Amino acid sequence: MRKILILFAHPKFEHSEANQAMIHAISGLENVEIRDLYELYPDFNISIQLEQEALFQADVVIWHHPIYWYSCPPLLKQWIDLVLEFGWAYGPGGVYLKGKYLLNAITSGGSDLAYSSEGRNQHPIGNFLLPFEQTAKLCLMKYLAPFHLSGTFKITDSELQIKANDYRDFILELRDSQVIDRPLRPKTSLS
Amino acid sequence: MNGFLANAVVYIIAAIICVPLAKRLGMGSVLGYLLAGILIGPYLLGFITNEGQGQDIMHATEFGVVMMLFLIGLELEPKNLWKIRDLIIRIGLSQVLVSAALVFIIAILIPIQWQTALAIALSMALSSTAIVLQSLKERNEMNSLLGKMSFGVLLMQDIAVIPILAVLPLLVVAVPELSADHADGMHGLIDSLPAWAQTLSIFAAIGAVILLGRYGFGPLLNFVAKTRLRELFTASALLIVVGISYLMELVGLSPALGAFLAGVILANSPYRHALESDLEPFKGLLLGLFFMAVGSTINFSLIYNEASTILTLTLGIILLKTSVLLVLGKIKNLQFSTNLKFAIGLSQVGEFSFVTYAFALQLGIFEQSLADTLMAVTALSMTISPILMLIFDKWIIPALSKNNESRDQKMDSFHEHNKVILIGFGHFGSTLGRFLRASGVEATILDSDPERIEYLRKMGFKVYFGDGTRSELLQSAGAEEASILISAIDNTEYSLKLVELCKQEFPHLEVMIRAKNRYDAFELMEKGVTNIYREHLDTSIKMGEDVLKKLGFRAHTVHRMAKQFHDYDEEALKVLVNYKNNRDEYISKNKQQIELQESLLSGELMRKFSVNDHTWDSDGIKEVEKSNEDER
Numbered sequence: 001m002r003k004i005l006i007l008f009a010h011p012k013f014e015h016s017e018a019n020q021a022m023i024h025a026i027s028g029l030e031n032v033e034i035r036d037l038y039e040l041y042p043d044f045n046i047s048i049q050l051e052q053e054a055l056f057q058a059d060v061v062i063w064h065h066p067i068y069w070y071s072c073p074p075l076l077k078q079w080i081d082l083v084l085e086f087g088w089a090y091g092p093g094g095v096y097l098k099g100k101y102l103l104n105a106i107t108s109g110g111s112d113l114a115y116s117s118e119g120r121n122q123h124p125i126g127n128f129l130l131p132f133e134q135t136a137k138l139c140l141m142k143y144l145a146p147f148h149l150s151g152t153f154k155i156t157d158s159e160l161q162i163k164a165n166d167y168r169d170f171i172l173e174l175r176d177s178q179v180i181d182r183p184l185r186p187k188t189s190l191s
Numbered sequence: 192m193n194g195f196l197a198n199a200v201v202y203i204i205a206a207i208i209c210v211p212l213a214k215r216l217g218m219g220s221v222l223g224y225l226l227a228g229i230l231i232g233p234y235l236l237g238f239i240t241n242e243g244q245g246q247d248i249m250h251a252t253e254f255g256v257v258m259m260l261f262l263i264g265l266e267l268e269p270k271n272l273w274k275i276r277d278l279i280i281r282i283g284l285s286q287v288l289v290s291a292a293l294v295f296i297i298a299i300l301i302p303i304q305w306q307t308a309l310a311i312a313l314s315m316a317l318s319s320t321a322i323v324l325q326s327l328k329e330r331n332e333m334n335s336l337l338g339k340m341s342f343g344v345l346l347m348q349d350i351a352v353i354p355i356l357a358v359l360p361l362l363v364v365a366v367p368e369l370s371a372d373h374a375d376g377m378h379g380l381i382d383s384l385p386a387w388a389q390t391l392s393i394f395a396a397i398g399a400v401i402l403l404g405r406y407g408f409g410p411l412l413n414f415v416a417k418t419r420l421r422e423l424f425t426a427s428a429l430l431i432v433v434g435i436s437y438l439m440e441l442v443g444l445s446p447a448l449g450a451f452l453a454g455v456i457l458a459n460s461p462y463r464h465a466l467e468s469d470l471e472p473f474k475g476l477l478l479g480l481f482f483m484a485v486g487s488t489i490n491f492s493l494i495y496n497e498a499s500t501i502l503t504l505t506l507g508i509i510l511l512k513t514s515v516l517l518v519l520g521k522i523k524n525l526q527f528s529t530n531l532k533f534a535i536g537l538s539q540v541g542e543f544s545f546v547t548y549a550f551a552l553q554l555g556i557f558e559q560s561l562a563d564t565l566m567a568v569t570a571l572s573m574t575i576s577p578i579l580m581l582i583f584d585k586w587i588i589p590a591l592s593k594n595n596e597s598r599d600q601k602m603d604s605f606h607e608h609n610k611v612i613l614i615g616f617g618h619f620g621s622t623l624g625r626f627l628r629a630s631g632v633e634a635t636i637l638d639s640d641p642e643r644i645e646y647l648r649k650m651g652f653k654v655y656f657g658d659g660t661r662s663e664l665l666q667s668a669g670a671e672e673a674s675i676l677i678s679a680i681d682n683t684e685y686s687l688k689l690v691e692l693c694k695q696e697f698p699h700l701e702v703m704i705r706a707k708n709r710y711d712a713f714e715l716m717e718k719g720v721t722n723i724y725r726e727h728l729d730t731s732i733k734m735g736e737d738v739l740k741k742l743g744f745r746a747h748t749v750h751r752m753a754k755q756f757h758d759y760d761e762e763a764l765k766v767l768v769n770y771k772n773n774r775d776e777y778i779s780k781n782k783q784q785i786e787l788q789e790s791l792l793s794g795e796l797m798r799k800f801s802v803n804d805h806t807w808d809s810d811g812i813k814e815v816e817k818s819n820e821d822e823r
Contacts, residue, residue, distance in 0.1 A: 045754045048806075082806050092815055 002175050004032040005058035006105070009065040009076035011038055018107045018152040018160060019066065025164035026171050033058070037075050044078050051083040056096055060174050061141070063132065064105040070121070070128045072104075080135060089139045101180060102136040103144035104129055105167065111151040117189055125150075126186030133185070145186040201238045205231045206479055219329050221322050222577040224479050228486020229574075245487035249545060252484060254436070255477025256321050256542065258470055260349070260447045261432050263324065263342070264454020265463050266333075272455055275339050282340060282519050283347020286537075290515045291316040294508070306362040310551045311565065313355045315508055317348045319541035319573055320447070321478055326536065326580065337529050340520070341536055352445045352543055359547065363554050389443075396442040400435055400449055404456030412462045416641040416656055425469045431457075432470065461644045464637070464655045468663035485542065489570040493563055501564065505571045509579070513538040535583055539576035540569040608672040609635045612700075613679060614659040614689065616647060619705055619726060620679030624652070634677070635668050660688045662696050676700045681726070683711040690718050709764060716768050732757055751806075 006026070010019050013036070026032055035054060041047075055061060065072045087093050108115065108125070115125040125148055136143035147170055149155075149163050174180065205227040213223025231238040232245065239245050291312040298308035323341055324333075332338045408431055415427045435453045436446035457463060494501050516534035525533060548565055551557040557565070611634035613624055620636070627634055636654045638644055647654045657664040659678070670676065676693060678686045686704045693700050703722040706712045712723045736753045740746055 043754060045751060045758075086812050086815075091812065 001031050002059035003057055004029075004060045004062065004171060004175050005054055006032065006034045006062045006064050006171075007037060007076070007079065008034055009037045009063070009073045009079070011073050011075070013038065016066065016107070016152075018149055018155065018163075019064075021160050021164040022064070022105075022107070022149065022167050025168040029168075029171065029175075031175055032171060037079060038073075041075065044075060046075075046079055046082045048082055048085065051079065052085075052088060052096070055083070055100075058100065060101040060103075061097075062103055062105050062147075062171075065107075067106050067108040067110075067125075067128070071131075084135070084139060095140065098140040100141050101144055101174070102132075102139075102141040103146055104132055105147040107149045107152050109151070109153045111154075112148075115150065124187050124189055126188035129186055130188065142184060144180070145183045198238075201231055202227075202480065202483060205238075206483065210479070219326050219577060219581070220479070221325050221329075221482055222574075222581070224482030225486040225574050225577070228483035229489060230486075231483070232487035232489065232491075234489075234491040239487045245484045246545065249481060249484035249488065249542070252477045252481035253542065254446075255474055255479075255481050257436050257446045257450045258432055258474040258477060259321065259324060261435075261450035261454040262467060262470060262474060264451040264456075265458050265467055267455050268458045269455055275343055278340055278343030279346050282523060283344045283350075285519055286344050286515060287316045287348060287351050289519075290512055293511055293515065297507075297511075307551075307556055307561070310359060310362055310547065310556045313358070314544040314547040314551075314565070315540050315569075316512075317351065317541040317543050318345060318512070318537040319539050319576075320345045320349065321481060321542055322539060322573060322577060323536055325478060326577065336525070337533050337536075340523065340525070340533055344516075344537055346451070348541070348543075349445055349448050349451070352448070353443075355547065356443070356550070359550055359556065360554060362551075362556050393442045393444060396438050396444065396449075397452070399438065400452050401456060403435075404453050408453075408457060409460055409462075412460070412466075412656075413641045413645065416462070416465075416639075421658075424465065428466050428469045429473070431466075461648060461654055462656045464664055464667045465657040467667040468657070468661060471663055471667075481542070485570055485573055488545075488566065489574065490563060490567045493567050494571065497564070501567050501571065504564070504568045505575065508540060508568065509538045509572055509575065531583060531587070532580075535576065535579050538579070539572040542573075544569050608669050609633050610673055611635070611675045611677065612637065612659075612665070612668055612670060612673045613677045614638075615678060615680035615705075616643065616652070616654055617679070617681070619681065620677075621647075621652075623677065623679055635673070637664070637668060660685060660692055662692055665692070665697065670697045670700060674699070674701060676702050678702070678704045680705065681707060683707060683714060686711075687714060687718060690715065690720055694719075709767075712764060713768050716764075728757065728760065 008019075008023065010016055013019060013023075023034065027034065033054065035051075037046075063072065063076060065076050071077070084090065084097075085094075089097050106125070106129075110119075110121060114120045115123070115128075117123065121128075125146065129146060133143045147167060149167070155163070174182075206224060209227035209230060210220050210223035213226060214220060228245070230236060233240055239248075293312075294315050295305075295308050295312035298311055299305060303311070323345060327333050327338050327341060333342070411431075412424070412427060415423050431453065432450055435449045439446045439449035457466065460466075513534045516537055517530055520530035520533050545566065548557065548562045548569075552559065552562045611627065611632060613620055613627075613634040613636045616624060616636050616638040620638075624634060624636060636647075636652065637657045637659050638647075638654050639656065639658050641656060644654045644656055655668065657668070659665060659668075659680075665676075670693075676689075676697070678689050680686060683706060686706070690702055690704065693702050701722065702720060704715055704720055704724065706715055706723050706725050708725060708727070712725055715723050732753050735756075736749050739749045739752075
């Protein structure tokens with residue numbers, strides 16, 4: 001059984017039905033730790049020590065966040081800046097994350113179509129996640145294709161419930177399956 | 192057994208034995224007092240030698256009912272009273288009229304002379320305010336629909352007392368030798384006046400109560416509160432209730448009704464909670480005595496001799512009133528189990544009937560034997576109805592309501608139930624209060640400075656007068672329902688008292704305390720308080736931040752350091768509190784303080800706080816990159 005660490009970053013969680021449904025679906029699962037970053041660090045003063053300890057325990061790390069301006073909310077970027085220290089996460093002696101899995105679980109208002117080369121955003125979602133993928137690579141982690149809940153502006157309650165259950169199944173599979181056979185890379189138009 | 196002290200001892204001992212016993216058995220205090228009364232009454236232990244003595248006590252302690260209505264008025268803001276007007280008028284009036292009519296018809300059929308029958312019917316239609324409200328309060332049901340309906344009926348009955356007393360003299364059959372000044376207190380000064388003047392003086396009296404409530408009592412209480420003598424405040428509270436009762440008696444109105452009116456007018460006053468907590472014990476004592484007196488007046492020899500008549504009458508009247516109320520409840524769409532509770536709760540004959548019996552006897556409408564029988568029936572019904580209530584509560588209602596959950600719990604409550612109680616509304620408390628309010632959280636605010644309260648009320652804050660270290664005051668400020676209690680007072684001894692009180696009486700409350708400095712914080716920590724807020728800490732660090740910025744430090748770096756320093760200081764406090772007690776006693780407090788400062792500024796603790804913040808620095812990376820290039 002793998003240990004899953006979910007680093008959840010949403011500055012206005014109380015207003016996000018999609019993320020509430022998702023978090024609700026995966027709460028209380030064995031070996032799944034959810035760290036609600038905006039609740040833990042409202043002043044952006046992230047405890048590097050505590051975060052590194054949590055990372056060290058985990059086998060699979062998930063950055064769970066909404067897509068804002070084609071990236072993550074600022075606290076998650078702050079987390080990356082502060083916690084992934086030189087000499088710990090990368091660089092000489094920075095081997096503590098080696099071999100762990102990493103992926104983004106994201107929500108976006110735009111639909112799958114909007115995130116395609118024909119769509120409004122002109123690129124598939126994978127292109128926008130490239131900085132995260134490269135961060136994983138630098139830290140010697142295995143970067144997996146994202147879990148993407150798209151079109152949250154128009155989603156119905158029942159569709160959302162199905163998606164939230166999918167997320168739960170997905171997390172359970174990451175936790176329990178013998179081999180993780182998810183594509184290592186998200187689809188991008190670049191490579 | 193004669194003498195005031197001896198009597199007091201007997202009564203109190205009986206109450207101390209019976210009431211807790213009754214409560215232990217789940218019967219509620221009313222029944223306990225009634226049983227205590229029976230126990231010391233003429234037929235068991237004989238401490239009270241005859242029913243007359245019991246009745247005297249009863250008259251003396253009826254005042255408890257007046258106080259109770261004043262207190263209930265305090266909890267009912269005028270706009271809430273307006274909300275339940277429909278209950279009072281429709282349900283209350285129908286109850287009185289229908290019950291009286293039915294009793295009247297039955298009495299006529301017996302047959303009894305119609306005048307006597309009418310007097311009986313009007314007296315029996317009323318229920319016991321004292322018993323019903325006390326039980327409702329004890330079971331915390333005042334705010335439910337059941338409580339409101341019961342209250343509506345009782346209020347209407349209290350209003351009905353006025354016309355009933357007016358009608359009785361018209362029923363006189365044979366003119367008895369009435370002395371001009373009959374002793375009954377219900378008739379006052381204005382009897383000799385012509386009718387129009389009587390009516391006028393009644394309106395004048397009600398007007399006086401409203402005006403006094405609006406403009407008189409506030410300044411009086413304000414003036415007294417400034418003296419900071421608690422007993423004077425209690426005395427003023429008593430003066431208000433006694434004074435109004437006296438005024439009402441003068442014009443022949445029900446004192447209970449007048450007191451209720453005054454209570455409603457004072458419901459918005461800042462002194463509401465203080466009045467409540469001061470009068471509560473008086474009310475409790477008087478009502479207790481009153482119930483005991485009722486118990487002691489039950490004439491068991493009469494009941495024994497005429498067992499079948501009296502039992503039939505008692506059960507008959509209970510059954511009749513219950514059926515009338517059941518129908519009314521049905522019309523109001525009460526759920527069956529709630530309806531039963533409502534009907535049985537109000538099924539007894541009330542204490543007011545003792546007054547009408549005595550009055551009717553005086554007027555010659557009743558004969559002595561009839562009055563005795565009726566009194567026995569009334570006292571018995573007052574004892575039986577709580578027992579019936581208990582049976583229904585314990586066995587029948589659980590069985591009924593198993594399948595359908597009560598849905599009438601959601602009625603809005605009589606008064607505010609805030610989640611937060613804020614004590615002290617000075618500079619600290621008011622800033623806190625404003626912030627909470629801006630975030631949509633209303634707090635119940637207590638302060639003990641009358642001038643400040645007056646000012647804040649003008650500014651639109653609902654601030655109440657009172658000393659938060661008194662448990663009754665916290666109780667009436669809603670400590671049972673609240674979840675957080677904040678002390679924003681700059682007096683640590685006071686806060687410590689408060690913490691102690693909350694630990695004992697309201698352990699569910701999360702206490703959050705303002706502390707002057709770290710020494711006060713230590714004391715609070717030793718009491719187990721975890722939420723401690725040193726008043727200077729944040730401001731002084733904030734100032735330090737600004738100093739560093741003016742010296743040329745980058746704002747964000749300073750901000751991060753300040754936060755780290757703040758956390759370090761809080762952590763250090765937790766370490767230092769352990770050393771505080773180990774110090775030898777001879778070290779003067781002053782020296783102790785200096786040592787404490789030193790250990791804060793240097794040594795092990797300081798090392799934990801790292802001023803070296805490497806985040807976003809690339810120096811380390813540069814060095815490594817450089818050496819890599821050198822190797823190449």
